[in-house]
Amino acid sequence: MTGPLNHLKVLDFSTLLPGPYATMMLADMGADVLRVEAPDRLDLTRVMPPHDGGVSTAHTYLNRGKRSVGLNLKAPGSVERIKALVADYDIVVEQFRPGVMDRLGLGYEALKAVNPKLIYCAITGYGQTGPYRDRAGHDINYLALAGVSSHSGRQDAGPPPLGIQVADVAGGSHHAVMGILAAVVHRQQTGEGQFIDISMTDAAFALNAMAGAASLAGGAEQRPEGGLLNGGSFYDYYRTGDDRWISVGSLEPQFCARLCEVIGQPELKSLGLSQDPAHQQQLKSALREAFSGRSLAEWEQIFADQDACVEPVLTISEAAEHPQLKARGMVIDVARPEGGVQRQLGHPIKFSATPCQSRFIGRTLGADNPSVWPSEADDSGAG
Structure with a gap:
């Protein structure tokens, strides 16, 4: 041993x-x-x-x-x-x-x-x-x-x-x-x-980490889709055109900008950087529409060389064959x-x-x- x-x-x-x-x-x-x-x-x-x-x-x-x-x-x-x-x-x-x-x-x-x-x-x-x-x-x-x-x-x-x-x-x-x-x-x-x-x-x-720390210190109780990381922002999953899913974690300004540029809508960057819930929902709607237009394989190829915090949702068997995990x-x-x-x-x-x-x-x-x-x-x- x-x-x-x-x-x-x-x-x-x-x-x-x-x-x-x-x-x-x-x-x-x-x-x-x-x-x-x-x-x-x-x-x-x-x-x-x-x-x-x-x-x-x-x-x-x-x-x-x-x-x-x-x-x-x-x-x-x-x-x-x-x-x-x-x-x-x-x-x-x-x-x-x-x-x-x-x-x-x-x-x-x-x-x-x-x-x-x-x-x-x-x-x-x-x-x-x-x-x-x-x-x-x-x-x-x-x-x-x-x-x-x-x-x-x-x-x-x-x-x-x-x-x-x-x-x-x-x-x-x-x-x-x-x-x-x-x-x-x-x-x-x-x-x-x-x-x-x-x-x-x-x-x-x-x-509970961050949500728990905030709640116990007197902050607002986090609810489903109510926080930055649990669906309240554009940090979320999106359905692709072939009924698969893709993850978007492009929170930082440089990653948000790259995301918007890659999908061909650079003007959306300002929505992603805004703390206004309405702006976040606008961006989520735009991303839903954009990602629904292509298959997961197409999006994988598009984002393959992009440093944008965008990755496919893989099955376990697919993950096992991913070059990073291998x-x-x-x-x-x-x-x-x-x-x-x-x-x-x-x-x-x-x-x-x-x-x-x-x-x-x-x-x-x-x-x-x-x-x-x-x-x-x-x-x-x-x-």
Whole structure:
């Protein structure tokens, strides 16, 4: 393993998306991740379609580079097995509701007694405290409660169900990784482990950034299509003549001028630079008409050599073939256990000295039981 985290060992009890995405990032960066799963309660991502070679693509991606053991945590002897592992591990990641691991005898205090240097990260929808700590939720609920949905989408259509899970990934996964790595640095300086409480709702609330800063400082509440960056200006998407879409982000004066020149209407520049909402709407109407006159491919060719912040809206398969993403290594081949490779999304962080490595796709449940517990019988709850 060549990544910058190749000295860390992670015990992963998480399921679905937020925790597995976080531990996948750690595995890509070199950490030795061992995933512990219930053999009688399959993680949904193992079975959800689509499948490739009979295996869910969600599972093979989110769990790449991780070893897998099957263990019923409620079975006799399971707590002792986990505690024996924890003595040699640096990090625990779990995604149960608050109190579940405590009731199993595997909460932070119980594991800290075994390994005082342990870093324990719990990812939940609403956090370990507060009136919603035990409440069920999903990405769409966290975004709604965090205020993100209130200023997303269109005035006449309401907030959209997004194509990616922002609270789960940008909120839960990425903040979990940041918290874990910060705790690793702290431990290197002090020798102390600690508990990390990640709430996906907290993280989504923090993502409000500029709109949130303005609102909390007494400014106007941002509404859909009411701000510079959420559809209230000409910074927007436009339908092309072949029912595709193109993005326009030409906010700065030089980019706005170039945009207007390229579409053959340089006189529109003054509208783009105006803060008057009526002028912004005039420009948006002119851009809608202009972009509807040609196909996306034609506009791509027209703007190919123009520094105007105008780019096509691509599908994922189109993006995978884009020369920029290909040059960045964002589509990679990951080894299958039976031979061959599977194409997957690459790791987005590029290290000069310790490059990331995606070693193999997600493994079958319990594939590593024999190597982790070679002397223990299979009937002890491993499944």
